Amino acid sequence: MKKILALALAAAMSLSLAACGSGDKSNGKDSSASNPGSASNPGSSVSTPEDNKPSLKVGAIYINSQNDTSGYTFQHHNGITTAMKALGMDPAELIIVDGVPDGDDTAVATAIDTVVNQGADIVFGISFGYLNAMEQKAADYPDVIFSHGTGYKSNDTNFNNYFGRIYQARYLAGIAAGMKTLELENNNIGYVAAYNLDYAETCSGINAFALGAQSVNPDAVVHVNVINAWGDETLERQAAQALIDTYGCCVISQHCDSAQPQLVAQENGVFGCGYNSDMTEQAPNGHLTAAVWHWNVYYQTALEAAIACNGDATKFVENMNGPAYYAGLKENFVDVSPLSSNCAPNTQAVIDAVRELIVSGEWDVFSGVKLSYNISEDGKVEIVRTDADLVDNQGNVIVAAGGPSVEDSVITGGMDYNVAGVEEG
Numbered sequence: 001m002k003k004i005l006a007l008a009l010a011a012a013m014s015l016s017l018a019a020c021g022s023g024d025k026s027n028g029k030d031s032s033a034s035n036p037g038s039a040s041n042p043g044s045s046v047s048t049p050e051d052n053k054p055s056l057k058v059g060a061i062y063i064n065s066q067n068d069t070s071g072y073t074f075q076h077h078n079g080i081t082t083a084m085k086a087l088g089m090d091p092a093e094l095i096i097v098d099g100v101p102d103g104d105d106t107a108v109a110t111a112i113d114t115v116v117n118q119g120a121d122i123v124f125g126i127s128f129g130y131l132n133a134m135e136q137k138a139a140d141y142p143d144v145i146f147s148h149g150t151g152y153k154s155n156d157t158n159f160n161n162y163f164g165r166i167y168q169a170r171y172l173a174g175i176a177a178g179m180k181t182l183e184l185e186n187n188n189i190g191y192v193a194a195y196n197l198d199y200a201e202t203c204s205g206i207n208a209f210a211l212g213a214q215s216v217n218p219d220a221v222v223h224v225n226v227i228n229a230w231g232d233e234t235l236e237r238q239a240a241q242a243l244i245d246t247y248g249c250c251v252i253s254q255h256c257d258s259a260q261p262q263l264v265a266q267e268n269g270v271f272g273c274g275y276n277s278d279m280t281e282q283a284p285n286g287h288l289t290a291a292v293w294h295w296n297v298y299y300q301t302a303l304e305a306a307i308a309c310n311g312d313a314t315k316f317v318e319n320m321n322g323p324a325y326y327a328g329l330k331e332n333f334v335d336v337s338p339l340s341s342n343c344a345p346n347t348q349a350v351i352d353a354v355r356e357l358i359v360s361g362e363w364d365v366f367s368g369v370k371l372s373y374n375i376s377e378d379g380k381v382e383i384v385r386t387d388a389d390l391v392d393n394q395g396n397v398i399v400a401a402g403g404p405s406v407e408d409s410v411i412t413g414g415m416d417y418n419v420a421g422v423e424e425g
Contacts, residue, residue, distance in 0.1 A: 054087060054089055056121050056303065056306055057120050058089070058093075058120060058303070059094075059095040059116065059120030059124070060094060060097075060115070060123070060126070061096075061098075061100050061111045061112065061123065061124070061126065061130060062098035062099070062126060063126060063230065063257070064231055069281075069282075070258070070276070070277045071231075071275075071276050072126070072230075073126065073257070075277045075292065077096075079294070079295025079297075080094060080124060080295070080296075080299050081094065082296040082300075083296045083302075083303055084303070087300065087303055087304070089303075095115045095118045095119070095120050101129075102127045102129035102130070103129035105132050105133045108133035108134070109137060112134070116144055121144060121145065122146075123144060123146050123147070124299070124302075125146070125149065126149045126150075127149070127230065128151055128201075130148060130151070131151035131153045134153070138159035142157070142313065142314065143313050144158065145158050146160075147160055147161070148161045148162070149161070149162055152412075152413070154317070156317055157314040157315075157317055158313040158314055159323070160323045160325065161323065161324050162325040163201075163324075163412070164293065164327050165327065165329065165334060167208035167411060168329045168365060169291035169292065169336055170208035170212065170291045171209065171215075171354070172212060172291070172335075172336045173253065173288075173289055174208065174211065174213040174273075175213070176273060176336070176351065177209070177212070177220075177251040177288065178214065179217075179344040179346070179350065180344050180347075181250060182217050182344065187220050187221055188247045188250060189210075189213055189223065189249055189250070189252075189253065190222075190240065190243030190244065190247065190253070191222050191223065191224045191243075191252075191254065192225055192239045192253070192254040192255070192256050193224050193227070194227060194256050196224055197416050197418070200413050200414060200416070203416060203417070204411050204412075205291075206224055207417075208365045209222065209273075210222040210418075210421050212354075214421055215370065216350070216372075218372075220421060221421055222422045222423070223246075223247045223249060223423050224423065224424040224425075225242055225425075226239075227239050227256065229256075231257030232256075236254070236258055236261055237260040240252050240254075241264050244265075249270065250271065251272060252265040252270065252273075257276070259279045259282040262282055263286075266285050271288050272286050272288065273291070274287060274290035274291075274337075275290055276291075276292060276293060277290065277292055280340045285342070287340055288340055288342050288343050289337050290337045291334065291335075291336055292334070292335060293333070294334065297332055298325055302325075305319035306319075326408070328358075329358050330358075339351070345379075346379055346381070349375070349379050349380070350373050350381050353381040353383055354383065357383060365405060366390060366398075366399065366406040366411065367399060367403060367404055367405040368387060368388065368402050369385050369386065369387055369388070369402065370387075371385060371386075372386065387401040387402035389401050390403075390406075391419065392418060393418045393419060395420075396417070398419075
């Protein structure tokens with residue numbers, strides 16, 4: 001469980017869609033009306049006439065409240081409801097159990113039983129620690145589709161996992177942080193982390209953010225304060241304050257669920273980069289930008305694939321072109337939120353230039369090629385690429401100068417080191 005294993009990017013599919021019924025879970029489902037949506041264009045707006053509205057019933061298990069106004073659960077809930085609207089489905093019919101603790105298999109199993117007993121044909125579980133219960137319930141309910149976020153378990157029929165290249169967005173957010181450190185003449189950046197080396201997800205995010213900041217300010221140091229919890233607002237607040245008090249950090253970033261680190265940054269007159277959703281509304285005088293997920297891109301693809309099952313849940317993984325969905329900036333699955341007016345001049349131009357480089361496939365974050373930038377007086381950006389070793393903070397060479405980015409299997413499951421310039425504690 002400590003590592004997220006390698007994920008394979010599932011290509012979008014063109015599907016001829018027919019709705020799944022919501023009949024008895026032990027005896028299969030009925031099928032009915034068709035849907036004109038296409039999974040070849042995930043996240044697009046699809047208009048579905050009322051008389052063709054899919055009869056698919058959707059269930060969701062959330063770690064926090066469905067009424068959150070920012071953060072992790074908020075962004076997933078928004079993604080699911082946005083996808084449902086695009087497919088002509090009524091978000092009011094979404095079956096939700098929220099506040100389900102991460103890693104409590106009994107609580108997760110009970111929540112799954114609840115949504116299935118209410119007729120859910122597909123169940124989304126959004127938190128990493130749900131994976132064991134999701135795996136077991138996928139076997140218990142073979143006529144129900146199970147889709148698990150940020151994990152690695154799956155089967156060949158009715159159970160898949162989904163995640164994305166959030167490290168790419170982290171790098172872009174790091175650029176915003178690095179630009180701000182130059183403006184403030186302060187090299188210290190704080191990072192409130194749920195975990196660090198325990199999970200490749202958290203570790204790769206910290207590293208990508210640091211590399212983005214260092215591409216602008218090579219002297220930037222990222223101080224990591226680990227709270228050992230995905231979501232604990234009290235600990236998040238305390239950790240952010242400690243980073244400011246101890247190291248004088250001028251920017252606070254985060255991998256945790258709520259906007260508390262951004263609120264603390266604003267209260268202390270410093271700045272921050274949030275996560276999951278745009279947190280500018282919560283901290284208008286402090287927030288710079290956030291690494292964000294466009295979960296609707298995945299959820300629409302998954303719902304279309306579920307509808308195309310025509311009542312046979314065993315076809316879901318086949319319809320998704322495999323058990324693991326993995327996408328990034330290129331697919332608009334991840335990005336940074338709109339930059340606030342708190343950002344340093346020319347931040348947008350630099351981020352846009354690097355985003356284009358990543359989307360084109362010419363370069364990726366964990367390679368042996370470091371980026372730096374020449375910015376002209378009129379704001380035009382020239383990216384300078386320099387072959388240089390990617391080194392961890394113990395002096396070990398991870399990728400030799402000029403080498404390609406580390407493999408996906410390392411980013412998602414094997415990264416257990418911090419790059420140079422990252423300090424925990």
